[in-house]
Amino acid sequence: MKILIKNASAYINKTWIDTDVLIDKQNIIKVEKEINDKADLTIDAKGKKLIPGFVDLHCHLRDPGQTYKEDIHTGTRSAAKGGFTTICAMPNTEPTIDNIGEVEYIQRKAKDLGLCKVKVIGASSKKLEGKEIAEIATMKEGGIVAVSDDGACVQNSKLQSNIMLYAQNFDIPVIIHAEDYSLAGKGQIAGGIMATKLGLSGIPALAEEVIISRDLMLSEATKCQIHIAHLSTANSVEMIRQAKKKGIKVTSEVTPHHLIFNEERLATFDTNFKCKPPIRSEKDRQALIEGLIDGTIDLIATDHAPHADFEKEKEFDFAPFGVIGFETAFPGLYTHLVKNNIISLELLIEKLSTAPASWLKLNSGAIEVGKAADLVLVDLNQSIEINNETISSKSKNSPFIGETLLGRIELTICDGKVTWEINDNK
Amino acid sequence: MNNISLLGRNLYDLDDYTPEEIINILEVSKVMKEINSREYKKLPTLKGKTICTLFVENSTRTRMSFELAANRLSADVVTFEATTSSLQKGESLQDTVTTLNAMGIDLYIIRHSSAGSPQIVNKYTGKPVMNAGDGRHAHPTQALLDMYSIYERLGSLNGLKIAIIGDIVNSRVVRSNLIGMKKLGAEVTICGPRTLVPNHMDTVYGCKVTYDLKTALKNADVVMGLRMQLERQTEGLFPSLEEYTKHYVLSKQTIKWAKKDALVMHPGPMNRGVEILPELADSSQSIILDQVSNGVAVRMALLFSILGGRF
Numbered sequence: 069m070k071i072l073i074k075n076a077s078a079y080i081n082k083t084w085i086d087t088d089v090l091i092d093k094q095n096i097i098k099v100e101k102e103i104n105d106k107a108d109l110t111i112d113a114k115g116k117k118l119i120p121g122f123v124d125l126h127c128h129l130r131d132p133g134q135t136y137k138e139d140i141h142t143g144t145r146s147a148a149k150g151g152f153t154t155i156c157a158m159p160n161t162e163p164t165i166d167n168i169g170e171v172e173y174i175q176r177k178a179k180d181l182g183l184c185k186v187k188v189i190g191a192s193s194k195k196l197e198g199k200e201i202a203e204i205a206t207m208k209e210g211g212i213v214a215v216s217d218d219g220a221c222v223q224n225s226k227l228q229s230n231i232m233l234y235a236q237n238f239d240i241p242v243i244i245h246a247e248d249y250s251l252a253g254k255g256q257i258a259g260g261i262m263a264t265k266l267g268l269s270g271i272p273a274l275a276e277e278v279i280i281s282r283d284l285m286l287s288e289a290t291k292c293q294i295h296i297a298h299l300s301t302a303n304s305v306e307m308i309r310q311a312k313k314k315g316i317k318v319t320s321e322v323t324p325h326h327l328i329f330n331e332e333r334l335a336t337f338d339t340n341f342k343c344k345p346p347i348r349s350e351k352d353r354q355a356l357i358e359g360l361i362d363g364t365i366d367l368i369a370t371d372h373a374p375h376a377d378f379e380k381e382k383e384f385d386f387a388p389f390g391v392i393g394f395e396t397a398f399p400g401l402y403t404h405l406v407k408n409n410i411i412s413l414e415l416l417i418e419k420l421s422t423a424p425a426s427w428l429k430l431n432s433g434a435i436e437v438g439k440a441a442d443l444v445l446v447d448l449n450q451s452i453e454i455n456n457e458t459i460s461s462k463s464k465n466s467p468f469i470g471e472t473l474l475g476r477i478e479l480t481i482c483d484g485k486v487t488w489e490i491n492d493n494k
Numbered sequence: 495m496n497n498i499s500l501l502g503r504n505l506y507d508l509d510d511y512t513p514e515e516i517i518n519i520l521e522v523s524k525v526m527k528e529i530n531s532r533e534y535k536k537l538p539t540l541k542g543k544t545i546c547t548l549f550v551e552n553s554t555r556t557r558m559s560f561e562l563a564a565n566r567l568s569a570d571v572v573t574f575e576a577t578t579s580s581l582q583k584g585e586s587l588q589d590t591v592t593t594l595n596a597m598g599i600d601l602y603i604i605r606h607s608s609a610g611s612p613q614i615v616n617k618y619t620g621k622p623v624m625n626a627g628d629g630r631h632a633h634p635t636q637a638l639l640d641m642y643s644i645y646e647r648l649g650s651l652n653g654l655k656i657a658i659i660g661d662i663v664n665s666r667v668v669r670s671n672l673i674g675m676k677k678l679g680a681e682v683t684i685c686g687p688r689t690l691v692p693n694h695m696d697t698v699y700g701c702k703v704t705y706d707l708k709t710a711l712k713n714a715d716v717v718m719g720l721r722m723q724l725e726r727q728t729e730g731l732f733p734s735l736e737e738y739t740k741h742y743v744l745s746k747q748t749i750k751w752a753k754k755d756a757l758v759m760h761p762g763p764m765n766r767g768v769e770i771l772p773e774l775a776d777s778s779q780s781i782i783l784d785q786v787s788n789g790v791a792v793r794m795a796l797l798f799s800i801l802g803g804r805f
Contacts, residue, residue, distance in 0.1 A: 264694045267609045267630030267666055337610030381588055383608035385629065 069093070071484065072107035076118035076445070079417055080435050089118065091441040094484040099437055109486070113445055116478055119417050120433045121153025121442035122398065123424035125321060126218070126243075126297055126369035128390070129155075129186070132173065133162025138374040138462045140174065143394075144183035146372075146461035148487035150394035151477040152184055153442035154430060155372075158218045159191040166191035166202040171210035183487045185442075187213045187428060192231045192242060196220040201231055205238045213428055216243035218297060219344070221279060223249055228283065232292035241293040246279035246304070247271075247344065256385055258300075258346040262331040268384065271346050273301040280304050284311045287318060295427075296320040298371050300345035302355030309364040319427060321369040322356050324397050325467050328404045329353075333467070339380045339387035340467045343373070357410060360419060367423040368416075370397050374463030392461050396468045398444075399452060402475035413448075441484040450476035500799040505624045506612050507632035508674040516638070516677060522795035523642050523788070529566070530791055539803035540569035546599045548615065549626070550576040550587070550606040555762065556626055556636075559786075560603050563793035567803060572599070587611065588618050595619040601801055604628070622800050630666050636761055637670035639792040641678065643785045644716055647757060652679035657710045657752070659684075659742055660720030660769050662691045667761045668720065672699040685710035686720075686742065689731040707742050711751035718759040719744045719770045735768050745771040749779065757781050 071091040078087050080099070090098035090105055098105070129143040138146075147155050157174055159165035165174065171188045178186035190207040192215040194200045204215055215235055221244070222228040235242050252275040257263050259270025280296055284307060287294045299305055299322050308320050325343065330350045333341045341347055359365040373390025380387050398420060405411045425433025432442040452458060454468040480488035498518040508516065529537060545564045549557050557573070564571045574594065581590055591602070595618070602615050602623045609629035616623045627633040644651055656675055662668050662684050675682050676699065683702040684695060696703050704710045711717060722738060732738050749756065758770075758780045766772045775782060797803070 259693075261694045261698055264692045265669075265698050267628075267632065267669055269630075270692075337613055378586065381586075381614075383587055383606065383614060384610040385608035 070107040072103060072110045073113050076113035078118040078435050082414060091484050094440055096437055096439050096441050117446045119444050119446060120421040120435055121444050122151045122420045124152050124155040124370050125424050127155050127157060127372035129157045130374055137376055140177045141181055142462040144178055144181055147184040147394045148480045149460050151398050151444035151480050152394060153482040154185040156187045156189050158189055160196060160219045164191050164195045166194050168206050168210035171207050171212055175211055184482055189214045189216050192217045193222060198222045198224055201234050204235055204240055208238055208240055214241045214243050218245045221245050221247040225282060229286050232286050232290040236290055236292035241295055243295045243297050244283050245297050246276045248275045248278050251275035257334050258331050258348040260331055260349050262334045273303060276301055276345055277303045280307055284316055288316050293317040298323050298345055300326050300348050302352045305355045305359035305364055319366040321367050322360060322365045323371045324393060324400050325391055327356055328400060337384045339384060340391060340465050342387055342389055343391050344389040368419040370394055374461055375465050376463055380465045392463055392466050395459060396454060396466060399473035399475040400468055403473045441481055443481045444477060445479040447476050447478050452476050501802045502622055503800055504616055504622050505634050508634050508637060508670055513677045516674060519638055519795050520642050520645050522799060523792045526794040527791040535566050538568045540567040540801055543569040543600045543801050545569050545571050545601050546574060546594055548574045548602055548604040553605055559789045560793050562790050563797055567794055567797055587614055591615050591618050627666055630664055632670045633666040634670045635793055636667050637674045639785055639789040640671055641674050642792050643781050643788050651675055654680045654715040655713050656680050656682045656716040657714040658718045660686050661722050662686045665720050672701050676700055683710045687732055707748060708751050714752040714756050716757045717752050722765055722769045739768055744774055746773050749774055759785060
């Protein structure tokens with residue numbers, strides 16, 4: 069099938085070019101000022117922005133085992149609606165993705181659905197128990213792109229060291245959810261002013277920082293490539309800044325909610341702001357933005373973490389951690405950061421598309437002949453309302469509920485197929 | 495009683511209440527206290543109103559104080575016991591209160607181990623909710639009765655120096671008192687070992703923080719001890735009760751650092767010999783039993799004001 073996109077303002081080589089784009093099967097085959105080839109579908113993109121499809125290095129699809137929260141169908145549909153063309157699923161499902169069988173299940177199901185490409189991050193320890201190394205090499209044969217015990221940080225330093233040695237051996241990066249459990253304790257929100265005010269147990273910044281510090285040293289010793297997930301503290305950013313200067317093989321990510329909100333939003337005990345790591349102070353948020361701008365933080369990842377209403381609508385202490393993020397990532401960041409002149413639209417695209425695509429070594433992340441036809445068309449002047457009816461994820465635990473966000477995703481094309489179009493409002 | 499109305503208000507904590515509203519509650523409490531001193535301790539004013547006490551965390555004393563207050567105003571009281579109820583069987587708080595609400599409750603009084611739970615009750619019932627203690631967050635009726643006990647003795651809190659000593663980090667009583675006492679013009683100093691005093695208290699509450707008992711008590715008009723729980727020792731927050739007592743106990747000896755005849759308070763239940771010695775708790779300086787009896791009067795005043803009672 070051929071798709072012709074006419075009159076787009078396309079993001080090419082870090083600038084905006086008025087152009088037509090022709091897609092044949094899975095690839096971009098022509099990028100020219102005026103294309104008049106016959107196509108099966110012609111799209112008039114006048115006044116809209118054509119961007120390389122977004123890539124998410126960090127999400128939870130809850131499939132297998134927790135499909136009342138989300139499944140691969142609803143999850144990839146939600147991702148497509150948010151403009152994502154590749155997403156990476158974390159392994160904390162039931163059963164855990166710690167073997168090649170589970171890896172293949174997810175890839176096969178996602179491929180059959182064809183709504184968004186799904187890459188798998190395998191567990192780094194069996195059953196995420198932090199006791200024995202998972203079959204990393206076998207899972208690599210199955211297609212994993214990294215390993216992580218996300219959400220269940222490996223506490224045993226000897227095991228973490230061995231995981232890094234072993235993963236390095238097979239050229240697999242290790243992704244780290246940094247949380248020292250003895251320091252985090254029963255913490256519910258950031259250890260800070262709001263925790264003191266609300267009498268909720270706090271998760272101190274140190275809980276994240278001591279693990280990052282440890283794992284930077286382990287990475288240096290083992291030569292393993294590591295990626296620090298969802299940074300939340302100013303000190304974490306600084307440690308990674310210094311580590312990069314030192315030549316340690318480390319990259320890092322930040323979520324939209326940590327870039328946009330600060331702990332003051334917890335004042336009403338709204339469990340849609342309860343997540344790990346916790347949303348911290350304004351000072352931390354500013355440091356995250358600074359780290360994003362100066363390149364210390366390589367990319368933005370959603371940490372899309374669906375939980376059912378009946379789980380979130382509980383006493384604060386009893387509600388699970390996590391918020392959803394696919395559908396609000398671009399519009400949320402565009403509205404809160406780009407429109408307020410805090411970061412540029414170009415930087416946002418680099419962090420949502422180019423950088424994660426290159427981290428995953430994908431044949432996408434750029435609008436060029438020969439690249440995969442993973443594209444998203446955005447209307448910066450159109451807005452969307454975020455509420456239970458408009459969210460297409462199975463779960464509705466979004467911190468953006470009630471907001472109207474600019475930067476509507478009009479169309480998503482993944483591997484040359486339309487996976488989301490604004491009019492088929494489902 | 496001027497034109498301040500608290501009709502239909504929630505009482506989550508004192509930050510939602512103005513100094514004038516707090517003074518108004520204290521003034522109505524004075525009237526209620528007079529009624530409690532009568533031989534026939536009852537007003538018909540809330541006849542026909544139904545109040546539900548929902549104690550998801552146990553507290554016999556606080557619950558009795560609320561129930562007595564409601565009874566003395568002629569309201570009907572139903573008690574939801576968490577230990578023997580559906581919550582024990584796994585029903586959510588949301589479902590529980592939705593069900594209770596269908597029975598026609600006019601006001602809820604909730605105690606819960608999780609901060610923010612009173613807001614959940616209001617969200618699913620639309621009825622006024624009084625917080626009888628939520629986690630480590632707030633205990634506004636205790637703070638009001640503490641403030642009333644001082645108000646009754648000294649006529650005002652304005653300009654008073656108040657010292658609160660002990661397990662600050664786990665105390666909801668401290669947090670509500672800090673908010674309320676500051677609104678009425680008092681200067682509060684909190685004190686305890688550093689492992690039991692959270693960061694940012696001065697920023698959040700505008701209070702003074704010290705880790706030294708003598709400094710805390712200096713020139714204090716009022717001194718309040720807090721219950722020290724033995725569990726804190728196993729949590730690694732201090733090494734032994736003996737060592738805690740040695741540095742932080744309120745005694746006839748240490749109270750000398752405060753103003754002469756400073757009032758001595760404690761929210762109860764006391765650990766005699768740990769945070770306070772009996773010689774002080776039972777002395778003429780102590781108003782600990784006043785606090786208990788004032789609790790009923792203050793809770794009557796709150797129920798009366800929120801449910802729109804008339805004299």
